[in-house]
Amino acid sequence: MASTFFGQVRSRIGTGGLVIGAIVLAAVIFVVINAVRDITPTAVDTATGSRFTCTVLSVYDGDGPINCAEVDGAGEQVSVRLRGIEAREPDNTCQMEVCPPLSGQEAKAILTRLAVGQLQCVSFGPSYNRVDSSCTSPTGVDISCELIRTGAAVRWPEYDPEQRLVNCVPAARR
Numbered sequence: 001m002a003s004t005f006f007g008q009v010r011s012r013i014g015t016g017g018l019v020i021g022a023i024v025l026a027a028v029i030f031v032v033i034n035a036v037r038d039i040t041p042t043a044v045d046t047a048t049g050s051r052f053t054c055t056v057l058s059v060y061d062g063d064g065p066i067n068c069a070e071v072d073g074a075g076e077q078v079s080v081r082l083r084g085i086e087a088r089e090p091d092n093t094c095q096m097e098v099c100p101p102l103s104g105q106e107a108k109a110i111l112t113r114l115a116v117g118q119l120q121c122v123s124f125g126p127s128y129n130r131v132d133s134s135c136t137s138p139t140g141v142d143i144s145c146e147l148i149r150t151g152a153a154v155r156w157p158e159y160d161p162e163q164r165l166v167n168c169v170p171a172a173r174r
Helices: 004-038 104-114 144-152
Strands: 053-059 067-073 077-082 084-085 118-127 130-136 154-155
Touching: 053 077, 053 104, 053 144, 077 118, 077 144, 077 154, 084 144, 130 144, 144 154
Parallel strands: 077 130
Antiparallel strands: 053 067, 053 118, 067 077, 084 154, 118 130
């Protein structure tokens, strides 16, 4: 019966049609296999001192977290907390005595503009289910420093013990 079915199909569309159908089917299988492979997240090392790539999926507020497509060694999605800065929260509160001049909404908009594509980050270790990190944009811009320069964030000395961000603070605000 199966040979009768295939015989009928071959007689209707011909051998050339069967060959074309087989090629199309193989192409579809190839595309599906590669799509599945491409959606498998990349694992990155987020241990203290490690350099890792963060492919930005979303930004929560002006100082993070920045949610990355990558996963850590435990298979958990990587979320970056930008080291050494404080931006206003979405409700415009902040935890510093002197808060940034820009609103939480403005800070998030600036970070969203800066954090696109693949960031290059350095881990300073875990921080509340996030990775405390300094990151640069694909064009080499230090994101924390740029947020301070624009007034979207202030330097948080307690979380910048290396004083990496001191020169990012505009002279008028020192």
